[in-house]
Amino acid sequence: MFTGISLGLMYFAIYSSYGLSFWYGARLIVRSIKNHETPPKYQASNMLIVFFNVLMGAFSLGQTSPYFEAIGRACGAAGTIFKIIQQKPKIDSLSQLGKRIQIRGRIQFRNVHFNYPSRPDVPILNGLNLDAEPGQTIAICGSSGGGKSTIIQLIQRFYDTNKGQVLIDGHDIKDLNVGSLRDQIGVVGQEPVLFGYSIEKNIAFGHPEANLEEVIQAAKEANAYDFIQNLPDKFNTLVGERGAQLSGGQKQRIAIARALIRRPKILLLDESTSALDSESEKIVQAALDHASIGRTTFIVAHRLSTIRNADKIIVLDQGRVKEAGTHQELINAKGIYYNMAKLQNQDEEEEKLESQDVIRKRSIAYAKRTMSIDTVPTSISSAHGNNGEKALEEENLPLRRLIRSVMPDRYHLIVATIFSFIVGLSVPVFSFIFGEVLGVLANPDPDYILDQVLKYALIFLAMGIISGILQFLQQYLYGISSENLTYRMRNDVFRAILSQEVAWFDQPENTTGALCARLSNDTSAIQGATGSRLSVMAQTVSILTA
Incomplete structure (x- = not known):
């Protein structure tokens, strides 16, 4: 949500500043025309120079903002790390201080x-x-x-x-x-x-x-x-x-x-x-x-x-x-020890009787389970025979399986993708309006320049409002689908891990650390299929097709 709000405000600020820049620049140009300045103090070329300098500077500043954020995170992390490093233990097992004696054992x-x-x-x-x-x-x-x-x-x-x-x-x-x-x-x-x-x-x-x-x-x-x-x-x-x-x-x-x-x-x-x-x-x-x-x-x-x-x-x-x-x-x-020993002897006798009863019940259950298991191999073989090609096909097409996993959030994704297409259309629209503004500035009639530039400035303002709202909505919807996908994948992976036989955990690739990494990192990485990357792809397609 916070990402969507920040991106929405950024798009609003960009297009609003475009409109304000063209409107104010046009007023300065018209003033030079009305004052019959020779040569004119303000021309369209001056406005474009300032506009693109500010644009490139803002773009460069935006590029550096993640690095400032990274430096801030690094300082915060370093503070915690150095606090641990500088902590002097009261009992230091690595210290060379203290007597070294051959212990006898008293x-x-x-x-x-x-x-x-x-x-x-x-x-x-x-x-x-x-x-x-x-x-x-x-x-x-x-x-x-x-x-x-x-x-x-x-x-x-x-x-x-x-x-x-x-x-x-x-x-x-x-x-x-x-x-x-x-x-x-x-x-x-x-x-x-x-x-x-x-x-x-x-x-x-x-x-x-x-x-x-x-x-x-x-x-x-x-x-x-x-x-x-x-x-x-x-x-x-x-x-x-x-x-x-x-x-x-x-x-x-x-x-x-x-x-x-x-x-x-x-x-x-x-x-x-x-x-x-x-x-x-x-x-x-x-x-x-x-x-x-x-x-x-x-x-x-x-x-x-x-x-x-x-x-x-x-x-x-x-x-x-x-x-x-x-x-x-x-x-x-x-005394106390005598009572403890007496009580423990009674507990041990009761445990023996209970364990004998448990063993008898488990033996009966095991016999029944063994009889039912005898029928399983045939059904498993049949299932493998019928679905072997399908399973192989699914292994070779992981993208299809990934698409299936996001289907519960398909409505969120469809609406968010439509919003992304609309946001992407703002780029060619900006190019069209920019060309129109340059044509207007070439007109010698000052009143015509002010009227037309004001119209296009208001269009830029409207673009900023619409793009900002749509950017927020599409980021919010993509975020919901990403979190839901991660939750489902972690839940499914955890259930699958719990259902595995003990021998599966003995394999080197299935250690505790590896399984925790899959639950934590791999499932989070799947968000890339539904998050901001999908938004950028949709906007790129929209720009190219426009």
């Missing part, structure tokens, strides 16, 4: 208070005190929002405490070099993040300088070596985007190997098995138990069955340690 929390910057009014830790000796396995459990994952983040120094201290081997964590600290910490999260490279490369991301022997050793320690050897390409197997080619348990063991390859002194496990089924959980848990040997290990767990062998179990509630001890000690105490 971790202490001393009266730690903490809340997240995004929620300053919600306290997470309230005077937390915690000790972990080198090589000890500490399990942390408690209600959601109690600060379990926060402890993991504070050890990595993603945040600084509001009050209190986090000590590593007796050193305040704020005094240590951040990069050196994190190099000696291994982390395995709930959802492993794998990249679309080989298994070897994904493991080596934990220690870029590692060789193949170190990668293999890390895989063995993570109980991943056997299943990797059973793959066709072994360590050269591509895992797919986000590890789509591997099961949840396999991805988690790759993530464990990636954490172990750097030989960390501290191992942080943040609900590493919560997203796995019971069978995969047992395999991964065995890998985690093996990985924690000789390392200070912090385990954040939802399933209490995975932390029974921990050296110390911490029960958090409202940011404080409510209970601490081994599994058996806490069970005997019959």
Whole structure:
């Protein structure tokens, strides 16, 4: 709409200025004639020189306006970019400052208070005190929002405490070099993040300088070596985007190997098995138990069955340690941990009964679906046989398919195209009137010159009004059709993406980034078939045919 308004005002200003220029120039010429000036001070040639100079200057100025707009956008973008560049992080992982120590693994929390910057009014830790000796396995459990994952983040120094201290081997964590600290910490999260490279490369991301022997050793320690050897390409197997080619348990063991390859002194496990089924959980848990040997290990767990062998179990509630001890000690105490374990055992029994019922129902549904699928290939083959040539023809004629896609907005496009033709006719009309004005100025009768030039000036004014209104309307209608087309195409593409089989997403051209680009860029580019370009084409045809 704003584009239409600006173009409409521009056309009105252009033709109105034409009329005003000819009318005022004619008055000056008539004045020179009536004053019998010799030679005349104002002639038709003077008027044309000024007219075309102003016209060319205005045209050149119009050509530069997009560049001023681009400079303005660049300044705005640069302001945001430089603000980020000049932002000095409070915790700089690339800084060379701070102590570099060989960590043994003793971790202490001393009266730690903490809340997240995004929620300053919600306290997470309230005077937390915690000790972990080198090589000890500490399990942390408690209600959601109690600060379990926060402890993991504070050890990595993603945040600084509001009050209190986090000590590593007796050193305040704020005094240590951040990069050196994190190099000696291994982390395995709930959802492993794998990249679309080989298994070897994904493991080596934990220690870029590692060789193949170190990668293999890390895989063995993570109980991943056997299943990797059973793959066709072994360590050269591509895992797919986000590890789509591997099961949840396999991805988690790759993530464990990636954490172990750097030989960390501290191992942080943040609900590493919560997203796995019971069978995969047992395999991964065995890998985690093996990985924690000789390392200070912090385990954040939802399933209490995975932390029974921990050296110390911490029960958090409202940011404080409510209970601490081994599994058996806490069970005997019959406190918070005992109630959590009892409730969880009941839930697991109910889940087993429900899962058995679900499996039975799915088996019946699968059998029915298999019977119905048997009839599909014949119908598909028949459809391909009848429509194969048509499909090929449509592939070879994408313009026809594009035209079909804009048919819902055909009335908008037809009316807008008619308006574009009319606007295009203003150019030959201007040429005709311009020639007539030159003929009038050659007449020696001053009264005749004034009458005729006034008539043509009013015609120019009318042309400006009509062209301005039509320019606005055609831009508005083209804009509506363009937005509708983009919406329909994005909707259709998104629906088609959702209906594809999983194997389709494994193809290199169908990655998440490529699909997002198609939804964002390609569908927007289709606007070129119905937008301002179509308007220019219609006006050009109108000018040539006139």
